Amino acid sequence: MKKILITGGAGFIGSHVVRRFVNKYPEYQIFNLDALTYAGNLENIKDIENQPNYNFLKGDIVDANFIDELFSQHKFDGVLHLAAESHVDRSIEDPLAFVKTNVIGTMNLLNAAKNQWKGNFEGKRFYHISTDEVYGSLGAEGLFTETTPYDPNSPYSASKASSDHFVRAYGETYGLPYVLTNCSNNYGSYHFPEKLIPLFINNIINNKSLPVYGDGNYTRDWLFVEDHAIAIDLVFHEGKNHETYNIGGFNEWKNIDLVKLLCQIMDGKLEREKGTSEKLITYVKDRPGHDLRYAIDASKINKELGWKPSVTFEEGLEKTINWYLNNEEWLKNVTSGSYKDYYKKQYS
Numbered sequence: 001m002k003k004i005l006i007t008g009g010a011g012f013i014g015s016h017v018v019r020r021f022v023n024k025y026p027e028y029q030i031f032n033l034d035a036l037t038y039a040g041n042l043e044n045i046k047d048i049e050n051q052p053n054y055n056f057l058k059g060d061i062v063d064a065n066f067i068d069e070l071f072s073q074h075k076f077d078g079v080l081h082l083a084a085e086s087h088v089d090r091s092i093e094d095p096l097a098f099v100k101t102n103v104i105g106t107m108n109l110l111n112a113a114k115n116q117w118k119g120n121f122e123g124k125r126f127y128h129i130s131t132d133e134v135y136g137s138l139g140a141e142g143l144f145t146e147t148t149p150y151d152p153n154s155p156y157s158a159s160k161a162s163s164d165h166f167v168r169a170y171g172e173t174y175g176l177p178y179v180l181t182n183c184s185n186n187y188g189s190y191h192f193p194e195k196l197i198p199l200f201i202n203n204i205i206n207n208k209s210l211p212v213y214g215d216g217n218y219t220r221d222w223l224f225v226e227d228h229a230i231a232i233d234l235v236f237h238e239g240k241n242h243e244t245y246n247i248g249g250f251n252e253w254k255n256i257d258l259v260k261l262l263c264q265i266m267d268g269k270l271e272r273e274k275g276t277s278e279k280l281i282t283y284v285k286d287r288p289g290h291d292l293r294y295a296i297d298a299s300k301i302n303k304e305l306g307w308k309p310s311v312t313f314e315e316g317l318e319k320t321i322n323w324y325l326n327n328e329e330w331l332k333n334v335t336s337g338s339y340k341d342y343y344k345k346q347y348s
């Protein structure tokens with residue numbers, strides 16, 4: 001039986017990956033390691049917590065001794081590393097927290113895997129999940145490819161770029177078998193309402209203002225989170241060793257156009273008069289160092305592994321909005337902070 005460590009599995013993308021692996025691979029023992037920071041919520045994965053192949057471990061990847069002991073105890077065959085500080089605005093307020101988790105935490109996992117596997121890499125794999133933000137900002141034209149030079153602009157993207165470099169370096173220097181993916185902006189269920197789409201859905205529900213940074217003419221490429229989880233499954237099992245793959249939605253939207261679309265759909269769902277939600281739009285001070293445009297060329301993963309998004313943006317957004325409307329309890333628990341009690345209730 002294979003033992004797989006997934007870090008950050010109580011977060012947004014990690015919860016979708018853990019769910020997929022636990023349900024699809026009963027032959028694996030899945031270990032979800034998560035520190036349960038503000039972004040970690042065990043309610044995200046409560047549907048699988050009693051499965052026989054699922055194990056939750058609370059712990060911090062920044063603690064090197066703890067990570068070493070964990071690897072000695074469990075002797076993992078594979079690692080999918082998603083734990084991170086993930087929000088650009090928070091990285092502007094507290095860059096060091098991002099260095100600790102994203103750089104040092106990744107280093108601790110790399111060291112533990114290297115020391116545990118001791119050069120015997122048969123059947124072993126370290127998969128580092130990263131972001132397209134490491135490439136910096138595009139102008140009006142062009143796409144990020146796997147060979148685009150790294151040019152990070154925010155403390156978040158600089159910390160992710162640094163961790164990506166360490167992963168590659170461990171591959172080159174010690175032969176550590178790794179794969180790495182750089183993905184565009186995800187959206188979907190269980191997304192913490194600090195990021196654009198869930199924040200704005202929540203604010204529309206509660207008639208609160210929608211703070212659009214700057215003039216709103218910033219572009220992001222949006223991918224449905226379940227399609228990201230499918231891509232991660234594929235790369236983990238079939239990706240070539242020491243390779244990087246870009247993952248994207250072929251789906252560019254200017255923020256302001258996306259926000260107006262959200263407003264229109266939400267007016268319909270909430271049976272409010274047309275134009276009601278748009279009135280909540282408020283242009284606010286821009287984010288410092290705001291990247292103008294991200295867009296991914298995902299042709300490599302498409303040609304080599306046959307992956308492409310399975311849902312259109314219209315379908316994905318519909319599913320996402322319906323999920324938030326049907327899970328107001330989840331939203332309430334997250335915004336009130338009471339989701340933090342779930343660990344105590346279930347695990348202690």
Ligand code: NAD
Pocket residue numbers: 007008009010011012013014033034035036037038039040041059060061062081082083084085086087101105129130131132160182183184185186187192
């Ligand atoms: P998230 O913030 O929703 O979740 C992060 C998880 O990591 C949380 O459960 C948190 O408790 C855990 N964590 C944080 N610090 C930890 C630590 N020191 N030790 C152990 N656990 C810790 O993040 P997400 O949006 O799900 O992103 C997951 C990964 O995917 C990240 O590596 C991120 O850089 C990458 N990524 C995200 C996006 C996106 O659009 N969200 C896009 C591309 C790549």
Ligand code: TYD
Pocket residue numbers: 087088089185194195196197199211212213214218219220255287
């Ligand atoms: P975000 O969801 O924070 O993701 P990222 O910064 O990683 O791309 O932001 C997406 C875009 O939306 C980005 O251009 C910043 C913008 N934005 C706003 O205009 N207002 C907001 O309140 C937030 C959170 C983001």
